[in-house]
Amino acid sequence: MTDLPSDPPGKPTAVSRTTLSTIMSQNDANLLGTVHGGVIMKLVDDAAGAVAGRHSEGPAVTASMDEMVFLVPVKIGDLVHVHAQVNWTGRSSMEIGVKVLAERWNESTPATRVGTAYLVFTAVDENGKPRRVPPVLPETDLDRRRYQEAGIRRTHRLARRREIQEFRDRGGAA
Ligand SMILES: CC(C)(COP(=O)(O)OP(=O)(O)OC[C@H]1O[C@@H](n2cnc3c(N)ncnc32)[C@H](O)[C@@H]1OP(=O)(O)O)[C@@H](O)C(=O)NCCC(=O)NCCS
Numbered sequence: 001m002t003d004l005p006s007d008p009p010g011k012p013t014a015v016s017r018t019t020l021s022t023i024m025s026q027n028d029a030n031l032l033g034t035v036h037g038g039v040i041m042k043l044v045d046d047a048a049g050a051v052a053g054r055h056s057e058g059p060a061v062t063a064s065m066d067e068m069v070f071l072v073p074v075k076i077g078d079l080v081h082v083h084a085q086v087n088w089t090g091r092s093s094m095e096i097g098v099k100v101l102a103e104r105w106n107e108s109t110p111a112t113r114v115g116t117a118y119l120v121f122t123a124v125d126e127n128g129k130p131r132r133v134p135p136v137l138p139e140t141d142l143d144r145r146r147y148q149e150a151g152i153r154r155t156h157r158l159a160r161r162r163e164i165q166e167f168r169d170r171g172g173a174a
Helices: 037-056 139-170
Strands: 018-023 060-070 077-088 093-104 112-123
Touching: 018 037, 037 077, 037 093, 037 112, 037 139, 060 139, 077 139, 093 139, 112 139
Parallel strands: none
Antiparallel strands: 018 077, 060 112, 077 093, 093 112
16 A cells, blocks of 8 residues: 555545536447447446546546446437546545436437446556545535445445455355
């Protein structure tokens, strides 16, 4: 872990919050003619990566992606908005929450929520080793709720990883 001379000062959530907007074209289609899930996942990773880099003021890598939920299909010709923000920070890791909305590119109807995802990014130094990140400072009741829920997800991720490791250490299935 790359340590700093003193604890980095906190950064408000809004400082790094980002939206990435893209029109879906024929190149993004799957065999059913709607948008390929992997295209949306890449946009999610791109937006989350930008947020992680901005918050941590340097390189950050995707450590994990969980709870990517696709609620309704995205269509060719949809304008997709990927909203991302830092929900929670640890020593070197950050949970980034992502909300995906879609609207017809040429209609003024309200956008529909099409997916959500939670990703963990780890800030790394020039050798690819984890480095300290500034603590995120949630500003609104919604930010505070997201912070607390991210803490619950973090506890579950660590518990699952530990439990699987212990299972393997015992030699796996009998
Ligand atoms: C992510 C990575 C830097 C972690 O390195 P590591 O030596 O295992 O570091 P640590 O175990 O000390 O973990 C560092 C932090 O990342 C978190 N982390 C590591 N693996 C994680 C995982 N699978 N899920 C969630 N968090 C994870 C740890 O909880 C820790 O957080 P904290 O410092 O806030 O407490 C390393 O596994 C890596 O480089 N992975 C490849 C990343 C990559 O290339 N992504 C793009 C895919 S193409």
